[in-house]
Amino acid sequence: MEVIEQRRSKSERENPPLVFVHGSYHAAWCWAEHWLPFFSSSGFDSYAVSLLGQGESDEPLGTVAGTLQTHASDIADFIESNLGSSPPVLIGHSFGGLIVQYYLANIVNKQTLGTENAFPELSGVVLVCSVPPSGNSGLVLRYLFSKPVAAFKVTLSLAAKGFQKSIPLCRETFFSQAMDDQLVKCYQDLMIESSRMPLFDLRKLNASLPVPKPMENSTNVLVLGAKDDFIVDCEGLKETGWFYEVEPVCIEGVAHDMMLDCSWEKGAEVLLSWLCGLSKP
Template sequence: MAVLHSYVLASTPLTKIPLAVLNNEEHKMKVPYKLKQGQSRIFHQLPSGLNMEVIYQKKKGMQNKGTDDNMWAPLPPLVFVHGSFHAAWCWAEHWLPFFSENGFDSYALSLLGQGESDDPDGSVAGTLQSHTADISDFIQKQTTMSPVLIGHSFGGLIVQYYIANLGKDFRGNLAGVVLVCSVPPAGNSGLVWRYLFSKPVAAFKVTMSLAAKAFQTSLPLCKETFFSQGMNDHLVQRYQELMTASSRMPLFDLRKLNASLPVASVPNTSTQVLIMGAADDFIVDAKGLEETGSFYGVRPVCVEGVAHDMMLDSSWEKGAEVVLSWIKSLDRKDLV
């Protein structure tokens, strides 16, 4: 059974919207991502009139087992936010099917200028404020319950900005937040300086790979930057091609971004946060993981045997299992 690529201008919950076919010639990515069985590609229309790609996978069954108090409480939907050089497809590969099988409605977003989303005016895709506003608009209009918001790398920094401004600039309550290999609240400058002084060769490689985008042309460098050494080279090449096709525009102007950081702290926040890093992360080091944990007063979880792209790596299920266990432990009795 073929999976339809779906196109929709959304202003009401997805379950109530008719879907239309997205024709092949409408693809923005030069290397289109083929959806898996049970997935739909839809588009959420933002207040600006631009369309944001969403890959959606409906939950299977009612697998609702958790603690005794949570046994009959509904499982929250999950909203996934990618980082630089990625798009919604990075979650659709493994984590969307995994969480669907475990009873979650799952939505992976492509930020503007990335994946199949529309391009905004200007030379960069947006700012912390604009990306967060787009996510907030989606959550308000397209989820019927407060979701768990999951951000990876620079997507994690966007999620942190969401927490800091929830109830002020943004609406859309959250059932919880998961930060996966996230850039710390102060940004990536601390990571860069530590690498320069303690690991100059690694600092050169990171700069070449990310700032100069050498990961797009060097398979070994792409593998070292994002994946474990045991990752199959054919898969690395496939993801390398998708990452190159995904990022038509830089996610941020990094100079302006760093000038706006750190994100504001939120004393006594009621939002529950899981901070998760990878033991073999080439981009966010252990100190960066500790910085984020200290900022939120949470002990981070470091997953062994995975690299920065935890959701795509050869042992992707390790991180997914940690997130699943944590979400099922949340108090969901008052979830709306």
Template structure:
């Protein structure tokens, strides 16, 4: 069969390649089918590797009097751009926001670097910065989930950092940052130790689910780890397959990651930060949420009736509405 032609999406600054799904090399065996008005793009990094981006343009008739900041979504471990494309991209685009969901290297349809792991806090943040600098015309809001939240924390800590700029280049300014069920600035070790002493059964389940990747083969464990009990099994099964195929290599070397923590403080106090958590989060506990809020000097918001994967859970609208309210207030 003849190869389909490749079209190119032009922006004011550079190019991103839009590739029909039929010509994609099988980076994942379980494909994510895009929703109406969504496009799959590939941003070429300075390394030559390409990063998957799922894009959905915001409705322009929502708020013609003001320019909404673009939204850039960063996933955590075992996820990719698709986890935002399922519900959040349609929701926020309908409310007038241009949405870009990234797949970090080695995840989803993105290229995989050489080596055993996908990268580090520094390399992932640098890739995000390169995308924002070259593809987005206005300061965006950066949203990170779980370990993606830790990457966002590293990003905002290095905006305006002269030492960093000399080594790796510019981190573009942001309109704001959202940390969604984020790993706290000290990492996940404190959470693990608390669970070992206060919830040993939960600690065993989390270790088995995530470290041993048992969530990939156990539907009940996958559901307990990421979702609410009300989620239908057939929906969980679909997400389980996508998560299994999304993470072709570990996002980090956890030993090196923990050695580099805690995350440095934010130097620019003008950056607005929202810390959002879930009451039924099986991974990030309440103290972890409080730690993140205290670190950034904000009161965290904890949503009832939602689990760790806020953006995929059956009550995802609860988190989306809180974020939308914060975004609308941000523009004032």
């Protein structure tokens, strides 16, 4: 897998490393724009991976990049091979958040069975505008009944890849309305280049959901949402928070691509505050 890393500047305390996992149509670059330099300068070794078939990573055999299991296993291999005995905080965006949820559930299930962990332990989990544990079917159905025009646009943009041909649709799907056309075009081009093959077979993915319920109090979880998210609605955010028994944090003035949006620092500062609390002895 392609990995972009930025090591921390000097810090008086030992902070857990951060591993960032992107969603569909993205790759490691989406974290490297703002959040990697922000968190490395705040004292955290930061790593962004590109899942197989995305970005500069190798393409696996077949027509799709992988499954929840294979993507989570690839992340586990990276952690085990590169981070040694330092349990990281795993941060997932959109469908990357669903992969992180599968990773977390796998650790918990192995512990419950009293056997050795399949995946390395984590210091924490952060779900950023994440697809909820039940998948995206509920989101789509709610949009069909409550926001039919939005449902059409989301389907056109994502399923039919309409965002690749229209700057206004790309902006509406991923970014705030204030995002400059030139910047939207830059990110649009990167998204097209990043997604050489689909991240999942969505039909098979949805048949395997919901992800298993984690063991109570096993790992600290932060659920972050965006008030102006065009993809994951408020109910989806609440579902994820309810599932992990935490109060989700919904950030005003940012859209689905929280880490790339005009006010990217809003989400970064909330996450940094949570991480600092996590790192206290």
